[in-house]
Amino acid sequence: MAEKDVIIGLEVHVQLNKLNSKLFCGCSTDYHDSPPNTHTCPVCLGLPGTLPVVNKRAVEYAIRVALALNCAIQGETLFYRKNYYYPDLPKAFQITQYDFPLGLGGSILIKGEDGEERRIRITRVHMEEDPGRLVHAGTIDRAKYSMVDYNRCGMALLEVVTEPDLRSPKEARSFLDKLRNILEYLDVFDGNLEGAMRIDSNISLVGGERAEVKNISSHKGVEKALAYEITRQRSARRRGVAQVQETRHYDELRGITVTIRTKEEAHDYRYFPEPDLVPMRIADWVPRVEAKLPELPDAKRERFVAEYGIADDHAKSLTSEIRVANFYEVVAERAPPRLAAAWIADVLKGELNYRDVTIERFSPDQMVVILDLIEGGKITEKGAVEVIRTILDGPGETTEADPAAIVATKGLSRVEDDAVMAAVRAAVEESSQAVADYRAGNEKAINFIVGVVMKKTRGRADPGEANRLVREALEGAGRA
Ligand SMILES: [Zn+2]
Numbered sequence: 001m002a003e004k005d006v007i008i009g010l011e012v013h014v015q016l017n018k019l020n021s022k023l024f025c026g027c028s029t030d031y032h033d034s035p036p037n038t039h040t041c042p043v044c045l046g047l048p049g050t051l052p053v054v055n056k057r058a059v060e061y062a063i064r065v066a067l068a069l070n071c072a073i074q075g076e077t078l079f080y081r082k083n084y085y086y087p088d089l090p091k092a093f094q095i096t097q098y099d100f101p102l103g104l105g106g107s108i109l110i111k112g113e114d115g116e117e118r119r120i121r122i123t124r125v126h127m128e129e130d131p132g133r134l135v136h137a138g139t140i141d142r143a144k145y146s147m148v149d150y151n152r153c154g155m156a157l158l159e160v161v162t163e164p165d166l167r168s169p170k171e172a173r174s175f176l177d178k179l180r181n182i183l184e185y186l187d188v189f190d191g192n193l194e195g196a197m198r199i200d201s202n203i204s205l206v207g208g209e210r211a212e213v214k215n216i217s218s219h220k221g222v223e224k225a226l227a228y229e230i231t232r233q234r235s236a237r238r239r240g241v242a243q244v245q246e247t248r249h250y251d252e253l254r255g256i257t258v259t260i261r262t263k264e265e266a267h268d269y270r271y272f273p274e275p276d277l278v279p280m281r282i283a284d285w286v287p288r289v290e291a292k293l294p295e296l297p298d299a300k301r302e303r304f305v306a307e308y309g310i311a312d313d314h315a316k317s318l319t320s321e322i323r324v325a326n327f328y329e330v331v332a333e334r335a336p337p338r339l340a341a342a343w344i345a346d347v348l349k350g351e352l353n354y355r356d357v358t359i360e361r362f363s364p365d366q367m368v369v370i371l372d373l374i375e376g377g378k379i380t381e382k383g384a385v386e387v388i389r390t391i392l393d394g395p396g397e398t399t400e401a402d403p404a405a406i407v408a409t410k411g412l413s414r415v416e417d418d419a420v421m422a423a424v425r426a427a428v429e430e431s432s433q434a435v436a437d438y439r440a441g442n443e444k445a446i447n448f449i450v451g452v453v454m455k456k457t458r459g460r461a462d463p464g465e466a467n468r469l470v471r472e473a474l475e476g477a478g479r480a
Helices: 056-068 169-185 219-238 283-291 297-308 312-319 322-332 337-355 364-375 381-393 403-410 414-430 432-439 445-456 463-479
Strands: 006-015 080-083 093-096 103-111 117-129 133-136 146-149 156-162 197-205 211-216 246-251 256-262
Touching (some): 006 169, 006 219, 117 169, 169 197, 169 219, 211 256, 219 246, 219 256, 297 322, 322 337, 337 364, 337 381, 364 381, 381 403, 414 432, 414 445, 414 463, 432 445, 445 463
Antiparallel strands (some): 006 156, 080 093, 103 117, 197 211
């Protein structure tokens, strides 16, 4: 629930992982399945005498994101060196943006807890290089030793910083979902890759110091960590313990946050302009990038409502993932748009979520055939759901399964329903002895009649369903 005294701000690190090479060198970004330290070179390891060269496409991607987040793009931008020593940073400084970040003052619309649309302000969007990765032997606060993998070193990162506008853990999650949604629309980001998005969250209660919970890698994790923090800070306040400014770590396994350090030793990073990189006049790039900006989720949602005449919540559901939105548009071209919207948003998405699979497991062609069968009154809604489930539960390339064939083998067509009903009527008529026994109180006699139904339908009827229909028929006949 939204709580008036809760103040949350986020710093989101987004890896531009759809680039082919790193931010300042030619190393491949496709390191996720590689052994540690195999995607490195003298530049991203910061060996003496090496010079960084800016990946122009990375800058273009960054501008694309900043524009999509409604930021003002600075005319000129500049990289700085942020000096600090940490084992994942072999050259002891990180190249980042400081005084002249790429984008300033944007916003994202989310649905607040009260159902109202809320505008979450974005302070800045800046570029920086990703450091390497520490692999701890055990949990971070208890590890005996840690190892370093520099494969990630030098990956292009965007840091998206919000104003403290969020009022609940759930709003924080909505914000992150929306941000991910936009990034995927922009085709600069694959959220399924490990480390694609890492989040630092600042949280405080009005009048108290804030805690920063560092480096959470899932949206669900952020929501849980923040919920834990609210409870922890409230209970401390009740006991009269003041919250001190501190940095905490969220332990996903234990579901708690633990303190890492208190009262930041007022970091002096000794920022100074990176002497090996010249300032970039990016103002000139903006019109070209802007012209190529794709339709974004909010705009697409409005268009779906206007163009296809579908309900707003269907449009919202369909546009919350670019792949689903594209799937819908292909289907809507060949099937009634409203029917398609209802079946994709309400049924198919639910079945996909339940199995934790993506829409690639289903093909637009299959959906078109199913909608056609529903429209033509050839299958019942229950039958259609059964077809969808059968496809998704099938082995191998489920997108090749033929819905019409499933209808036939599983006996799901309305015609089949009629055939089952006819078999039930005939079976009741033919089995006068069993009917009499049943009426005399012999429950088991019904099994005989169901057996006749199964024989007549050559096993296509569902036994449970046949049993129910036979009982109905007998009661109907009894009343007549
Ligand atoms: Zn490199």
